[in-house]
Amino acid sequence: xxxxxxxxxxxxxxxxxxxxxxxxxxxxxxxxxxxxxxxxxxxxxxxxxxxxxxxxxxxxxxxxxxxxxxxxxxxxxxxxxxxxxxxxxxxxxxxxxxxxxxxxxxxxxxxxxxxxxxxxxxxxxxxxxxxxxxxxxxxxxxxxxxxxxxxxxxxxxxxxxxxxxxxxxxxxxxxxxxxxxxxxxxxxxxxxxxxxxxxxxxxxxxxxxxxxxxxxxxxxxxxxxxxxxxxxxxxxxxxxxxxxxxxxxxxxxxxxxxxxxxxxxxxxxxxxxxxxxxxxxxxxxxxxxxxxxxxxxxxxxxxxxxxxxxxxxxxxxxxxxxxxxxxxxxxxxxxxxxxxxxxxxxxxxxxxxxxxxxxxxxxxxxxxxxxxxxxxxxxxxxxxxxxxxxxxxxxxxxxxxxxxxxxxxxxxxxxxxxxxxxxxxxx
DNA sequence: TCTGGGGTCCTAGGACCC
DNA sequence: TCTGGGGTCCTAGGACCC
Numbered sequence: 001x002x003x004x005x006x007x008x009x010x011x012x013x014x015x016x017x018x019x020x021x022x023x024x025x026x027x028x029x030x031x032x033x034x035x036x037x038x039x040x041x042x043x044x045x046x047x048x049x050x051x052x053x054x055x056x057x058x059x060x061x062x063x064x065x066x067x068x069x070x071x072x073x074x075x076x077x078x079x080x081x082x083x084x085x086x087x088x089x090x091x092x093x094x095x096x097x098x099x100x101x102x103x104x105x106x107x108x109x110x111x112x113x114x115x116x117x118x119x120x121x122x123x124x125x126x127x128x129x130x131x132x133x134x135x136x137x138x139x140x141x142x143x144x145x146x147x148x149x150x151x152x153x154x155x156x157x158x159x160x161x162x163x164x165x166x167x168x169x170x171x172x173x174x175x176x177x178x179x180x181x182x183x184x185x186x187x188x189x190x191x192x193x194x195x196x197x198x199x200x201x202x203x204x205x206x207x208x209x210x211x212x213x214x215x216x217x218x219x220x221x222x223x224x225x226x227x228x229x230x231x232x233x234x235x236x237x238x239x240x241x242x243x244x245x246x247x248x249x250x251x252x253x254x255x256x257x258x259x260x261x262x263x264x265x266x267x268x269x270x271x272x273x274x275x276x277x278x279x280x281x282x283x284x285x286x287x288x289x290x291x292x293x294x295x296x297x298x299x300x301x302x303x304x305x306x307x308x309x310x311x312x313x314x315x316x317x318x319x320x321x322x323x324x325x326x327x328x329x330x331x332x333x334x335x336x337x338x339x340x341x342x343x344x345x346x347x348x349x350x351x352x353x354x355x356x357x358x359x360x361x362x363x364x365x366x367x368x369x370x371x372x373x374x375x376x377x378x379x380x381x382x383x384x385x386x387x388x389x390x391x392x393x394x395x396x397x398x399x400x401x402x403x404x405x406x407x408x409x410x411x412x413x414x415x416x417x418x419x420x421x422x423x424x425x426x427x
Numbered sequence: 428t429c430t431g432g433g434g435t436c437c438t439a440g441g442a443c444c445c
Numbered sequence: 446t447c448t449g450g451g452g453t454c455c456t457a458g459g460a461c462c463c
Contacts, residue, residue: 021463042431050431053463065463068429084431111434111463194461225438227460257432294455304430310456344432 012128013243014117015150015158016100016135019167021113022053025092026082028144037061038080041069046261052084056167089113092143099138103131108243114162116155118243132170140168156239159191178237183210192231197224209235254288255296256280257344263302265339271328277345278323285347289354291316292347295326299335300342309334316351323347 018024022040027033037058042048049069061076073079093112100107103125106118117135125131132149139147148169150161160182161173173181188198190209200223206212212220213235220228233239256277264270274297285292295317296310309330317323327345 044428047429048431050429052431066430070428071430113463192461196460227437252435253433255433259431296456306458308457312455342431346434 009120010153011118011120012122013152013154013158014119014128014132014135015152015155015162016115016117016139017148017150017159017162017166018096018113019146019148020053020055020059021093021145022084022089023055023058024145025089026085027055028092029088033080036080037063037076037078038082039063039069039072040084041072041081042083044069047259054079092145095143096139096145099142100135102138103135106243106245108245109248116158116243129170129172136168136170154237154239155241155243156191156234157237163191175237178213179210182235182237183208183213185209187212190231190234192227192234197227197231200224251288251290251350253346253348254281254284254290254292254350255344255346256284257298257342257346259300259342260340263339263341265337270331270335270340270343273343274327274331274345275320275324277343278327279320281345281347282318282320282323285318285350288350289352290347290350291318291353292323293349293351294347295323295330296346296348297327297330297334298342298344298346299331299340301336302339302341304341306342307334310346310348312349316349317347318353 023038026038026040033055035057037055037060039054039058040052041050042052051063051065051067051069051072053065054063054072058072058076058079061079063072063076063079069081073081089112093109096113097107097109097115100115100117104117104119104122107115108117109115119125119128119131122131126134128151132151136147136149139145146167148162148166148171150158150163150171150173152158152161152173153175157173157175157178161171162169164171164173185208186198187193187201187206187209188195190212193201201207201212204215204219204223206215212232215232217229217232220232224231258273258277260273264273292313293316294310294312296308298306298308300306311326311330313326317326323345331343
């Protein structure tokens with residue numbers, strides 16, 4: 001019954017956006033900061049001195065996110081500056097999402113300080129506005145933090161709406177408001193349109209969201225690819241993306257990068273940095289119980305020119321040593337020798353540890369092979385165990401003629417890299 | 428005195444296979 | 446002898462967002 005009414009009534013989506021989150025958290029911890037121009041920024045001595053977030057009081061002086069600290073101080077000499085305390089922000093963020101889940105389990109966190117709620121079926125809690133007010137009050141009372149909330153029939157409009165009144169705003173954006181409210185805005189006001197896209201759109205005479213909503217699709221497609229089509233749909237208020245509470249669990253990559261306090265040309269020194277990055281990535285991978293099937297590095301030079309290089313691996317990795325090792329190899333192969341400003345390591349193509357374990361377990365293969373010698377051919381292995389296991393074992397590198405030899409000899413070395421198995425084998 | 432660090436998604440070309 | 450068109454994988458880079 002409810003389902004049948006669904007398309008008729010549409011969905012009710014909330015977008016909750018914390019106002020200047022890091023700065024607000026610091027103010028909640030230290031009330032003496034309230035009402036003052038406050039900025040969260042890194043250490044300028046380490047060349048990390050950019051504004052990460054700032055209070056509304058600071059914004060009044062023209063201080064903005066990503067502005068270098070010295071520039072912000074010039075605009076606002078009395079600016080109070082704090083270093084970011086990410087652990088604190090993560091803790092508070094978790095508490096904030098717990099508050100949201102008191103209203104519905106359909107909560108999708110999108111970043112540390114914003115998330116979507118689908119309250120279509122939560123009408124017993126009140127009207128959408130009443131629910132939004134209640135959420136806003138509870139976050140303010142329990143955590144001493146301000147947020148803005150957008151109410152709309154889909155994610156895009158809810159996100160747009162939450163942006164319209166800050167701080168502590170609640171904004172409804174209905175389909176029928178689009179033409180009057182959304183269309184007059186410049187294209188770069190739109191979520192998904194940055195500087196480059198706005199520039200491109202300008203070349204074909206599209207300046208406002210309204211222009212975009214009525215633009216020629218073929219023209220958009222040739223200019224921006226599939227993204228052009230999507231932007232036009234959004235400009236018309238169309239967005240079918242569901243609110244997915246699981247989305248946050250499905251990460252695609254884990255990385256760590258750092259700007260060096262000064263430009264470095266010494267290889268040993270750069271290797272040390274890679275080792276420390278490898279350790280961070282490894283710890284985070286293990287905490288999330290995943291392995292990386294592809295490793296990537298980032299090198300930014302003195303002139304800010306940045307290159308990325310990646311390598312798909314025969315065996316998924318997660319240990320600090322493996323990350324450091326592979327990263328160093330990639331680095332040596334691609335480093336120009338010029339002074340380096342930033343280094344980064346990222347793991348891609350993440351696989352669940354347990355899953356990888358299963359795929360890498362070759363005991364069952366050995367048993368099967370005894371029963372059925374023909375299994376030793378590459379194609380049979382592939383068919384029987386899937387592509388992944390073969391590549392994990394390094395078999396893809398050998399000619400199929402050599403499969404038999406390799407298949408019998410790779411086992412030991414291969415299994416040795418897994419402590420659990422090598423123990424059993426060696427004892 | 429310039430411009431952090433964490434991500435996602437898309438594109439495009441070459442290799443390789445059928 | 447000359448030749449196609451589709452599909453997937455891998456890699457590099459760009460755009461965008463918070």
